[in-house]
Amino acid sequence: THVTKKLDLDVDILFLDTTSTYFEIKGEDDHEGGLRKRGHSKDNHPELAQVVAFAVTKGGIPIRAWVWPGNTSDHEIAQQVKHDLSQWNLGHLVMVQDAGFNSARNRQILLQGGGDYIIGEKLRAGSKGEAVEALHRAGRYKTIEREGKVLLCKDVLIDEGSATQRRYVIVQNPEAAQRDKETRSQIVEEARRRLAALAQLSGEPHRKAACRLRSHGIYGRYIGQRKDGTLFIDEEKMKRESLLDGKFLISTSLMHCSTEEIVYGYKQLWEIERVFRDVKHVVDIRPVYHHLDDRIRAHVLICFIAMVLVRVAERTLSMSWRDIAYTLTDIRVGHTKGPDGELWLMSPLSEMQRNLFSTLKVKHPPKIWDF
Structure with a gap:
């Protein structure tokens, strides 16, 4: 305090x-x-x-x-x-x-004593719940701009008028959306290349290579497996994830703040x-x-x-x-030794260094440090 x-x-x-x-x-x-x-x-x-x-x-x-x-x-x-x-x-x-702190119990704690929260929501393709319902709720995006950065935002109320009412703000960054699209395209292109390479293998080497590809942390995300064990590019998952390009989702208990205040409050x-x-x-x-x-x-x-x-x-x-x-x-202490004793002298301060100490209200180092 x-x-x-x-x-x-x-x-x-x-x-x-x-x-x-x-x-x-x-x-x-x-x-x-x-x-x-x-x-x-x-x-x-x-x-x-x-x-x-x-x-x-x-x-x-x-x-x-x-x-x-x-x-x-x-x-x-x-x-x-x-x-x-x-x-x-x-x-x-x-x-x-x-979003790491987001749970019903934590939100209830934050509301105690008249407090409020702005909290991130986890977004994953195929997930369920209020957050996904808010994400797919129809509505028009509005544009907000600050410091040359443009964001598209949409307000959504879930259970409006009830005791469980929650406000969500969906935000899309067009630049991030383009980056996400390009990154996914590169990953899928490499996954296709690796699938094609599997066709040149057979027997145990094929099975091991297929398992490695299916479980790969990056390329395996867009690879599905049929009942007969063959692998394929999951176009449906790609389509679902494209809906999340450049987006993040916020929920808040603040009902009367502007969308811009909520968004930039979270981005801070x-x-x-x-x-x-x-x-x-x-x-x-x-x-x-x-x-x-x-x-x-x-x-x-x-x-x-x-x-x-x-x-x-x-x-x-x-x-x-x-x-x-x-x-x-470059502030230095020079040491000299003579018949009368030892002397430690500070190097002269530059004008910038003097201004720095003065602005911070810190005493300038003494010319003679010790004798």
């Missing part, structure tokens, strides 16, 4: 997501409540214990970090986040989350994705060798504070952290 007040941050809309960082251990904690537990890894290390969540403002400033064991369920995370943030007396709180989730990327590659949260829970939490807290400082510096200077670091990189 001190950070939000000091920086005068807008916290009516907060973005929540989780990431994982792994520990340099082979096992996991065997005692109850230990943080080092195996779970879903976003770093492709499911064999290692995981642990982390951030709440971020729409301006990209992290305001809170949590640490959970890697096997913590999403609804436990949502419940604790909602409870912790409710202690801040934030007024009307809108949580923005991706990239801010938290950038936080996760920077906490791993700028702040370097890994490697983590700690054993004790308090030290693990302290490690994450220090990284969280560092991310706050990085974002505040970027926002204040209108510069990227990379440019800030580059500007400061």
